[in-house]
Amino acid sequence: xxxxxxxxxxxADRKMSLNELALRIQLTxxxxxxxxxxxxxxxRISTLEAICRELNCQPGDxxxxxxxxxxxxx
Amino acid sequence: xxxxxxxxxxxFLSGILHVSWYVVLVLSIIASVTGAxxxxxxxxxxxxxxxxxxxxxxxxxxxxNDEDWQMIKNLPLAxxxxxxxxxxxxxxxxxxxxxxxQCLFTNFKNDVVFNKSNVCVIxxxxxxxxxxxxxxxxxxxxxxxxxxxxxxxxxxxxTALQEEHDLTV
Numbered sequence: 341x342x343x344x345x346x347x348x349x350x351x352a353d354r355k356m357s358l359n360e361l362a363l364r365i366q367l368t369x370x371x372x373x374x375x376x377x378x379x380x381x382x383x384r385i386s387t388l389e390a391i392c393r394e395l396n397c398q399p400g401d402x403x404x405x406x407x408x409x410x411x412x413x414x
Numbered sequence: 415x416x417x418x419x420x421x422x423x424x425x426f427l428s429g430i431l432h433v434s435w436y437v438v439l440v441l442s443i444i445a446s447v448t449g450a451x452x453x454x455x456x457x458x459x460x461x462x463x464x465x466x467x468x469x470x471x472x473x474x475x476x477x478x479n480d481e482d483w484q485m486i487k488n489l490p491l492a493x494x495x496x497x498x499x500x501x502x503x504x505x506x507x508x509x510x511x512x513x514x515x516q517c518l519f520t521n522f523k524n525d526v527v528f529n530k531s532n533v534c535v536i537x538x539x540x541x542x543x544x545x546x547x548x549x550x551x552x553x554x555x556x557x558x559x560x561x562x563x564x565x566x567x568x569x570x571x572x573t574a575l576q577e578e579h580d581l582t583v
Contacts, residue, residue, distance in 0.1 A: 367583065371583045372583075374581060374583055375583050379581060380581055380582070380583050381577075381578055381581040381582060382578070382581070382582040382583075383582070383583050384582065384583065387583050
């Protein structure tokens with residue numbers, strides 16, 4: 341996938357553990373782990389909003405776009 | 415009526431199939447032994463015979479007036495030899511169908527519905543059922559199995575949606 345979720349990096353910057361974040365945004369540890377490892381297929385706006393609020397960051401800090409070679413227009 | 419989960423139709427069917435697998439196995443062993451005795455042994459005419467010969471005597475006495483039996487008896491030995499492998503193939507297919515169906519209903523009992531293992535098991539059941547229907551010349555079950563095979567596609571899509579839902583955080 342060309343969109344990479346940088347939750348692990350932002351969490352490390354804020355020195356916040358997975359358990360703590362899960363507790364604050366009221367998600368299960370397994371769901372936060374899915375986000376952290378990049379296995380998630382989709383993310384709800386409400387979840388993104390909660391993460392941004394707790395980690396004090398912008399959605400752009402969490403998401404990065406790397407264009408695939410196929411996606412580059414000729 | 416509850417269809418999925420514990421104390422539901424699925425759990426009832428799972429239990430029934432579990433028992434019926436053993437019942438079919440035992441009955442088929444008995445039937446193949448009896449069938450072999452009928453097909454390949456010669457009638458015993460002595461009513462005072464003992465042991466297997468006595469069983470043989472009563473069996474042939476019962477079958478004496480049966481038209482189908484007379485027809486089978488007149489078949490050449492080579493053709494009669496084909497009856498047993500045919501029977502074993504039918505039984506093997508039936509046991510496989512029961513076994514796979516039991517796996518499926520056990521999953522349903524455990525509330526595992528839209529799952530990759532179910533997506534694999536249902537087409538296998540359908541294919542076995544198609545084979546079984548063709549061998550036994552049962553066209554109504556052939557039709558049912560073909561419809562079930564088409565429904566597998568819907569089940570596959572349902573599993574993809576479930577996976578999508580599970581990975582949406």
